[in-house]
Amino acid sequence: MTETTPAIVAQHAVRRLPRLAMWLFCLAFVVPGLFGREPWKGNEITAFGQMLALVDGPSSWLTPMLWGQAPDLDALLPYWLGAWAIQMAPHGMSAALAVRIPFAMLLGLTMAATWHGAYYLALSPQAQPVAFAFGGEAQPKDYARTMADGALLALIACLGLAQLSHEASPILAQLAFVSCAFYGVAALPYHPRYSLVALGLGLSGLSLSGAPSFAVLMAAGSGLLCLLDLESTSATTGRRHALWLVGMGLAVACIASALDVWQWRLQTPHNNWSEWRSVLRLLAWFTWPVWPLALWTLWRWRSHWTSLHWSRHVVLPMWFAALTVVTALFTPSADRTLLLALPPLATLAAFALPTLRRSMSAFIDWFTLLFFSGCALVIWVVWIAMQTGWPTQPAANVARLAPGFVPSFGVLACVVAVMATLAWAWLVLWRVGKHRHALWKSVVLPAGGAALCWLLLMTLWLPLLDFARSYKPWVAQIQTVMARVSSTAPNCLMAYGLDAGQMTAFRYHGGFEIKPLDSSSRPQHASCEWLLVDNDLRPGLSQVVKLSEWTRIQTIRRPSDNDEDVILFHRQP
Known part of the structure; x- marks a missing residue:
């Protein structure tokens, strides 16, 4: 026995979405x-x-x-x-x-x-x-x-x-x-x-x-x-x-x-x-x-x-x-x-x-159009604020949330973003002007809007997001502090309390030889002259190293994240 199907679809409603568009x-x-x-x-x-x-x-x-x-x-x-x-x-x-x-x-x-x-x-x-x-x-x-x-x-x-x-x-x-x-x-x-x-x-x-x-x-x-x-x-x-x-x-x-x-x-x-x-x-x-x-x-x-x-x-x-x-x-x-x-x-x-009823399909179209167009507008406004300083409030928000970030202008990224935005405008006009009976009409705008916003984020906002989400600026910041203390290029770094991702960042971006520190590793790492300690674990540091052998340099906060403070120590000569 085959149950009655609720789908009533004519042949003209199954128009093929152009493969190039897909x-x-x-x-x-x-x-x-x-x-x-x-x-x-x-x-x-x-x-x-x-x-x-x-x-x-x-x-x-x-x-x-x-x-x-x-x-x-x-x-x-x-x-x-x-x-x-x-x-x-x-x-x-x-x-x-x-x-x-x-x-x-x-x-x-x-x-x-x-x-x-x-x-x-x-x-x-x-x-x-x-x-x-x-x-x-x-x-x-x-x-x-x-x-x-x-x-x-x-x-x-x-x-x-x-x-x-x-x-x-x-x-x-x-x-x-x-x-x-x-x-x-x-x-x-x-x-x-x-x-x-x-x-x-x-x-x-x-x-x-x-x-x-x-x-x-x-x-x-x-x-x-x-x-x-x-x-x-x-x-x-x-x-x-x-x-x-x-x-x-x-x-x-x-x-x-x-x-x-x-x-x-x-x-x-x-x-x-x-x-x-x-x-x-x-x-x-x-x-x-x-x-x-x-x-x-x-x-x-x-x-x-x-x-x-x-x-x-x-x-x-x-x-x-x-x-x-x-x-x-x-x-x-x-x-x-x-x-x-x-x-x-x-x-x-x-x-x-x-x-879907026609009213529900229209609601999806209008909601999608307003939502993703609004998101795209916000992305553009914030990018313009990063480049020019106006509007002032978005520029101030970026400076507060990502201290130390220096905006840069990428010609290719800007061109791609402009073309994507124009393509979105064309897609909206194409959606309301043609293929109004195609079944996929109710999801073409959501898919296009999601792709547009992701593309804009990965072009206009990519330098900002990479600054906030990657560890490279943090590693560079700590290397700058090391260079002020010692003229010798550091190649070994002891880590106490850092997770695997943080140690990977120092190994990949900084070229350090990472030595995780615990109570049994003191003789093994005696040659390292730099020690990086998670701020939350500082009270227990005396149990794994002799503090008299180390000089505290400073506490370094990772840009855009207040929960990843570390303390840099240098071994006394």
């Missing part, structure tokens, strides 16, 4: 942030340190360690990719740029897998629109292609995708491999061989990227759905697909056990309303604007997932999204985990498009 959307989102910046603090600089350690030799390829510290995620493949990129980089290319190239390709893989996964789900008979009495309804492949275009545009529009998807860290690898697994399960009834390749890549890559338990759960749940799918395949085929998925899950578990990458990071649920409210607020903005559309899909297609004869185009992305969201509620890094929910949520959002 490629420009993707490039405008992927390329900005790839060039012209250093590794940013947090997950990116820590992962970058692990990659450098693999290249330089002190770390094992099977058990990565950074100054004796294990990574937060028991990931192997992302660090291998970065290390291989550094080793293969041409002469003159910085290591920071080299490691971002394979991760930009992973973001492209995420987009391609999401498009193809949505395409094959929309191709299923239960997802097809109502057949008209005299013909004229949308043809299956044209309809599926339009749904896939809508899913990809919805993915680009997600606010939470912007920064995390441009960091060279394990979470981006997890996103790409989740998308591959999603495509593999979606296309299983149509192209079993390609699907098995995608599933093998996705599940094994996910296991080697720090999420083996998530991969096993995903394989087991997807296998169960294949077994219970009574509409898309025969019972025999469904059992065969389920066995394949269960077998892959067992293989992933064996690989994870052999490489010893199992690690549970689940925590007990929050026990007060303020913490739950914070998580819900994160969920609301991180998955905007796809979550309202996804909820609308679940409502309009409710007969396709609340009955015994459910439809895979709704249940499959709902399962992937629900698994990720529930996992995020039990993990300390909810934002990184929620990133994995964006491809299935974007697919669910796409199936809302053929059911």
Whole structure:
């Protein structure tokens, strides 16, 4: 029994989004942030340190360690990719740029897998629109292609995708491999061989990227759905697909056990309303604007997932999204985990498009137009204030939040930003003037606005953001203080209380040989003449060094961050 579809779509509404326009959307989102910046603090600089350690030799390829510290995620493949990129980089290319190239390709893989996964789900008979009495309804492949275009545009529009998807860290690898697994399960009834390749890549890559338990759960749940799918395949085929998925899950578990990458990071649920409210607020903005559309899909297609004869185009992305969201509620890094929910949520959002009323579609257009145009205006105004000092209030805010920052004018960045802004204005006019009946019309402006704002940030604001988010200005500031004290170029630095990312910054930007300090390292580091101490750990410093041997130089505050004060000491001659 096939449930009644709520989609009423004529053939003229499934006009194909021009491939050139789709490629420009993707490039405008992927390329900005790839060039012209250093590794940013947090997950990116820590992962970058692990990659450098693999290249330089002190770390094992099977058990990565950074100054004796294990990574937060028991990931192997992302660090291998970065290390291989550094080793293969041409002469003159910085290591920071080299490691971002394979991760930009992973973001492209995420987009391609999401498009193809949505395409094959929309191709299923239960997802097809109502057949008209005299013909004229949308043809299956044209309809599926339009749904896939809508899913990809919805993915680009997600606010939470912007920064995390441009960091060279394990979470981006997890996103790409989740998308591959999603495509593999979606296309299983149509192209079993390609699907098995995608599933093998996705599940094994996910296991080697720090999420083996998530991969096993995903394989087991997807296998169960294949077994219970009574509409898309025969019972025999469904059992065969389920066995394949269960077998892959067992293989992933064996690989994870052999490489010893199992690690549970689940925590007990929050026990007060303020913490739950914070998580819900994160969920609301991180998955905007796809979550309202996804909820609308679940409502309009409710007969396709609340009955015994459910439809895979709704249940499959709902399962992937629900698994990720529930996992995020039990993990300390909810934002990184929620990133994995964006491809299935974007697919669910796409199936809302053929059911939207004209008033709701108009509301989305106007809200998007005002929101992203306002954001673009703010970015331009602040940039003009940085360059000219007017308006005075934005210029004063930049000077207060980023003391020491000296604005610079980049001709290429300005030209690209102007062209992007003009393209946005053209897109708005094109949207209201043509293709008014195309199904993807309600997500083309959100995707274009998200790509515009990210591109403007990564061109006009990139020097400011790099100053605030990278450690390079901080390292240069400390080197300047060292040069005033000693004429000898420092090459060794003892660190007490600094985290792995901070020590990586001093190693990469300053060229220091870093010696982490603890109670057992005093004789080993006796030759170092410089000591950098976290300000919060200063009271316990006397337990690891003889203070009489050291002269306190000064407390140095990292620009744009009041919580990273360090104290510089120099060994007395």
